Amino acid sequence: IMDPYVPPEGDARLxxxxxxxxxxxxxxxxxxAASQLAYVPPPEFLCSAEALLGSVSRRSFGGEPLxxxxxxNWVRFTCSFNKQKLHLLVTERCYPEMVRGNRxxxxxxxxxxxxxxPRVVHIRCDSILNRGNLYGQVTVRMHTRQIxxxxxxxxxxxxxxxxxxxxxxxxxxxxxxxxxPYGTWRMHGKIVPEWAPxxxxxxxxxxxxxxxxxxxxxx
Numbered sequence: 001i002m003d004p005y006v007p008p009e010g011d012a013r014l015x016x017x018x019x020x021x022x023x024x025x026x027x028x029x030x031x032x033a034a035s036q037l038a039y040v041p042p043p044e045f046l047c048s049a050e051a052l053l054g055s056v057s058r059r060s061f062g063g064e065p066l067x068x069x070x071x072x073n074w075v076r077f078t079c080s081f082n083k084q085k086l087h088l089l090v091t092e093r094c095y096p097e098m099v100r101g102n103r104x105x106x107x108x109x110x111x112x113x114x115x116x117x118p119r120v121v122h123i124r125c126d127s128i129l130n131r132g133n134l135y136g137q138v139t140v141r142m143h144t145r146q147i148x149x150x151x152x153x154x155x156x157x158x159x160x161x162x163x164x165x166x167x168x169x170x171x172x173x174x175x176x177x178x179x180x181p182y183g184t185w186r187m188h189g190k191i192v193p194e195w196a197p198x199x200x201x202x203x204x205x206x207x208x209x210x211x212x213x214x215x216x217x218x219x
């Protein structure tokens with residue numbers, strides 16, 4: 001991830017009337033200005049890069065509306081282990097992270113509602129290896145309510161629950177190869193703030209006669 005976005009501490013919890021809320025708003029203005037003054041491509045690619053990145057607004061990706069249904073597709077294909085479709089939706093860097101540890105597991109995920117409209121908070125454009133390989137990265141802030149349950153190969157619940165929706169604040173990075181006019185935005189990764197609360201432990205169940213029946217371990 002090039003020049004990763006730094007989420008303000010207390011995001012989604014502070015009001016603009018508090019002292020910390022005003023400080024957070026000023027940091028947001030600085031980061032917005034930095035996004036607008038991002039890398040300027042060489043003249044031969046200037047028109048195409050501006051046409052592609054210029055159409056990325058706070059509410060859309062190149063004319064495509066920013067809604068939670070787009071994000072749902074990424075997660076649903078992960079849960080169904082559709083490798084062919086997933087390769088079209090995520091980058092080579094992101095794919096191993098999404099499928100790691102999912103073998104022999106059943107994942108039940110559903111989208112409940114969007115607590116806030118998704119919005120673009122960070123835009124970067126840079127070249128890799130040479131000045132002709134232009135990549136654009138966009139960070140989208142998503143505040144949603146989701147349901148997630150993970151079962152092991154025997155159908156025993158390991159994480160979450162299908163009856164307990166949770167509020168989730170995510171910063172998702174999408175990437176596009178700007179030189180290709182037919183390129184699409186693909187999920188590239190997530191940004192986890194340092195102040196984010198620790199994840200709940202995943203319950204690992206061992207077979208009978210091979211140690212404790214239930215053991216908790218964080219992943």
